[in-house]
Amino acid sequence: MKKIFSLLSVIRGYNILVLIIAQYLAAVFIFSPEKSIRHVFFDIDLLYIVLASVCVVAAGYIINNFYDVQVDKINRPVKTGLDNYVKQSTKLSLYFFLNFLGFTFGLFVSLKSAMFFSVYIFSIWFYSHKLKRYAFTGLISATVLTILPFFAVFVYYKNFSKIIFVHAIFLFLVIMVRELIKDLENIKGAIVNNYKTFSVVYGELKTKQLSLFLLLSTFFPIIILFSYPALSYMRFYFYAALITLSFVGIYLWKAKRQNQYRFLHNILKLLLLVGVLSLVFIDTSLLLEKVIDRLH
Numbered sequence: 371m372k373k374i375f376s377l378l379s380v381i382r383g384y385n386i387l388v389l390i391i392a393q394y395l396a397a398v399f400i401f402s403p404e405k406s407i408r409h410v411f412f413d414i415d416l417l418y419i420v421l422a423s424v425c426v427v428a429a430g431y432i433i434n435n436f437y438d439v440q441v442d443k444i445n446r447p448v449k450t451g452l453d454n455y456v457k458q459s460t461k462l463s464l465y466f467f468l469n470f471l472g473f474t475f476g477l478f479v480s481l482k483s484a485m486f487f488s489v490y491i492f493s494i495w496f497y498s499h500k501l502k503r504y505a506f507t508g509l510i511s512a513t514v515l516t517i518l519p520f521f522a523v524f525v526y527y528k529n530f531s532k533i534i535f536v537h538a539i540f541l542f543l544v545i546m547v548r549e550l551i552k553d554l555e556n557i558k559g560a561i562v563n564n565y566k567t568f569s570v571v572y573g574e575l576k577t578k579q580l581s582l583f584l585l586l587s588t589f590f591p592i593i594i595l596f597s598y599p600a601l602s603y604m605r606f607y608f609y610a611a612l613i614t615l616s617f618v619g620i621y622l623w624k625a626k627r628q629n630q631y632r633f634l635h636n637i638l639k640l641l642l643l644v645g646v647l648s649l650v651f652i653d654t655s656l657l658l659e660k661v662i663d664r665l666h
Contacts, residue, residue, distance in 0.1 A: 376455035377464075380435050381428040388643055389427060393420050393523050395649040400534060418475045419526055422487050423519040425472035430494035430515070432465040437498045441559035445628075483522070490518055505568040509553075513546045533598050540591040541642070543584050544615075548638040550581045551622065555631035578622055585619045603651035607644060614641050 398410050410416065435442070436458065442450045469491050476487035497515060502508040517538065524534065553560070553569040554577055560567045569577040592608045595601055601608075618634055625631055 372452075372455045376452050379449060379452045380456065380461060381431045385431070386424055386428055388646060389519060390420060390424060392646040392649075393423060393519065395646060396520060397523055397527065399649045399652045400537070415479045416523070416526065418478045419483065419522050422472045422475035422479075422483070423522060425468045425475065426487055426490055426494070427519060429465045429468035429472065429491070430498070432461050432468070433495055434498045434502075436461060436465070441556065441563050441565065444559035444562055445556040479526070483526075486522060486525075490515075493518075503565045503567075505566055505571040509546065509549055509568050512549045513542055516545050517541060533595065533600060536591045536594050540588055540595070541645075543588045543591070544638060544642065547581050547584045547588075547618070548635060548642075550577050550584070551631050551635050551638065553577060554625075555628055555635055558628070581622055582619050585615050588615055600652060604648045607648035607651070611641060611645070 394411065394416075397413075397416055398407055439450070439458075472487050472491065473484055476484040493511070494515060497508075497511045500507075501511045520538075550568060553567045554574060557567070557569045557574075559565075560570050568580070572580075589612065592612060595608060596605060614637065618637060621630070622634055625634065
């Protein structure tokens with residue numbers, strides 16, 4: 371049981387579960403409003419894309435854990451102790467196996483899909499090995515890699531509506547703020563292991579200033595989204611998001627300790643989770659009207 375929990379900790383089972391729910395809800399309520407729920411859930415190609423995403427993302431967490439073992443000993447000693455119940459050799463074997471599975475599931479859909487996941491696999495490895503050690507490359511690549519699994523579903527359905535792009539901008543900004551706060555949370559381990567993360571290179575004040583700028587920037591996509599009738603009852607989520615992000619900005623400016631940064635990090639994770647679940651409140655009938663209008 372310890373090894374099972376250890377593996378779930380390494381691959382961040384909670385995040386994997388959220389990814390599955392998010393991809394299916396996005397497919398139903400945003401990317402393919404013209405199709406029935408039953409049709410989406412029994413779409414075998416979508417299943418392969420979700421399975422490929424799950425395998426590649428889980429493998430990404432494994433390789434990230436492998437490279438960050440010394441940093442995590444300082445920043446997350448309890449989690450590191452749990453993770454170490456599984457040998458590093460076992461983790462690496464599972465890493466290669468999951469990536470092979472991810473590529474294979476992608477190949478079941480198309481060669482282009484397989485190539486997409488191949489590039490994604492390489493990008494995650496390169497991020498874990500090199501990019502995350504530097505300020506801007508680490509920040510931007512971590513944000514992009516978090517959003518990419520949704521891009522796979524987006525390309526599969528070829529739905530290019532404006533509401534999707536605006537929503538993606540909102541997610542990009544929130545995730546980038548989360549990454550900056552995570553930098554502040556993990557600054558001790560980064561300094562000891564010579565990681566040139568944003569908070570290490572530019573300091574706590576500059577990191578907070580950039581975070582506040584990004585938090586203010588999230589208001590613009592939210593305001594634009596309010597103009598879409600299809601947003602329907604999901605607008606209440608964005609009202610809550612405005613309040614939550616304002617609180618995060620105020621609290622962040624005053625925060626000094628690691629546990630305070632962890633608290634803010636968890637608030638943003640919860641905000642993103644609620645955003646995923648709130649997709650069920652989008653009015654798909656209005657989205658469908660726009661899809662039909664584009665076809666005529």
